[in-house]
Amino acid sequence: DDPTVVVRLLQELHTAPIDPALLAEALRGVREAGVTVAARVSPQRARELTGHLLAAGVEILVVQGTIISAEHVSTEAAEPLNLKQFIAELDVPVVAGGVGDYRTAMHLMRTGAAGVLVGYGESLATTTDAVLGIGVPMATAIVDAAAARRDYLDETGGRYVHVIADGGIFGSGDIAKAIACGADAVMLGEQLAEAEEAPGGGLYWTPAAAHPSLPRSDVIGLGPSGLGRQSLDSVLFGPSDSPDGTVNLFGALRRAMAKTGYSDLKEFQRVGLTIRG
Template identity: 50%
Template sequence: MEVEIGIGKSGRRAYGFDDIAIVPSRRTRDPEDIDISWTFDAFTFDLPLMASAMDGVVSPRTAIDIGRLGGLACLNLEGLWTRYEDPEACYEEIAALEPEKATRRMQEIYDEPIKDELVGRRIEEMREGGIVTCASLTPQRVERYAQTLLEAELDVLVIQGTVVSAEHVSKDAARQPLNLKKFIREYEIPVIVGGCASYSTALHLMRTGAIGILVGVGPGHACTSRGVLGIGVPQATAIADAAGARIRHLDETGVYVHVIADGGMRTGGDVAKAIACGADAVMIGSPLAGAYEAPGRGYHWGMATFHPTLPRGARVYAGKKAALAEILTGPAHENDGTLNLFGALRTSMATTGYETVKEFQKAEVMVAPSLQTEGKALQRSQGVGMGR
């Protein structure tokens, strides 16, 4: 249903995770019977998780750690690890920067050119850890490094930008865009592509032959695209729209394309809501930036934070609160939902009676603007539990 914005403009109402609630069904299940595994292409993961391709979250070492814990970590091939032989000094400097100087100095740090030989080496370092290797590039650099990725035996490629469309138009003959459909269908490595935030964009990205799409424009804790550019869609609506596109694409082609909710999740409840809205898996960044093992020293920043002409991200402090294992699978020693994210997903599914992720996508969801505040006055006033 559209609402009138003004006489000359109307629009749909959209919802974020805080606006909705999952409704319990008539059945409950034993948590031990719940299957939260995720399978796409030839790969199966214990957790429906991708770690964001952000330098404060994923290094070759943490990619291995996350892989061994059952998830899939994505390394940014345009980040510090391919610009510097040893980026540890860069991390130390970024963590020590004063807030008012952070953006300008990070632009200078990221002005160092990408070194081609480091692209293959970082993939090799991850592969030696015995995990499924995953790395990201922006559309502008995909063709340049496509052969390098094949030679390095990368398992999964993510083509990622703030917004990626299946039809990028340029009048500049010297800047011909990547033909996503042609590239993906001819490439030997499975491709995930995004971000997107609408039904039509999701559907057209699915038609490129991608095995999965990233859904989310600007919801991340370190992202400022919504403020800088004024674009974005609240995540619950964006995911549900993409799930609708997936149904249509499946009906048209018989091919199931995975919907991966990218950003905007802080708690296990948010992860559960993303799945209930139709996601097959989630991509998270800031919750993992707070891991002891994360390379960012407790800081988190997005891929557009250091853009040379229009930065669209902030360096934020996520803190250093727990080990990766505690954040992902527990045990939790906090009551605010920020630890044991996937234990919370499992319990949410058990409580509402759904055995698998695909079944949980069919859960009833309702608009519930008072969900976060109803009966929580004492928690909010004391800054504990849901009041944090």
């Protein structure tokens, strides 16, 4: 009944030193499923962990924090991360974020990132706004990042950086709105955790839950949709027996596009928008 018990357990588990062999084994299991393997690191530990991740076969590296910049500073002896230099040394594409405005999005694009995360992963579990007072108005942030993408495309003569909405995605309607604002893709968290194949059995939390001194995520239980837990295929592609926008996410996106007269995602990014109070 006490949510802090689970958070304390996560904090304790994350104090254990990283075992490269165990990390490689876990990633090997993902790779054997025949999917693209991506891994997330924080800016603070990017240099420490990336070698192990690449050796294990990671194909996309995600450098993600609440807010990140192209260059970091540190009062410790370790050299802070220079993201542009770091990306230039790698042979795999790097996705970086989060960002919340035009200037930061442009800075990250200029580092050579293949994609930029907009937002910090706001979900039903996150408490970042309550703890730090930091929030991201996702519609404005996505529009700003899309403008940076356009200007960077002109600046470089054709280099396209993908804008990925990471936060505020609670249902299929939010996916449609994010794409309409200019996002190329969205990050899904609790939506996938709700599927019957999810290893957490319906529990969901973000990496910030395990922060050693300032956790910023609860561990939440997600209730079943419709008559029971849905398969991952149903969550993504339907059919749905739930009217709340948590099942058949991309069937709903296709329907939203059709209703507004679009059949192509890139065209849908230019759909007319209005603001409602």
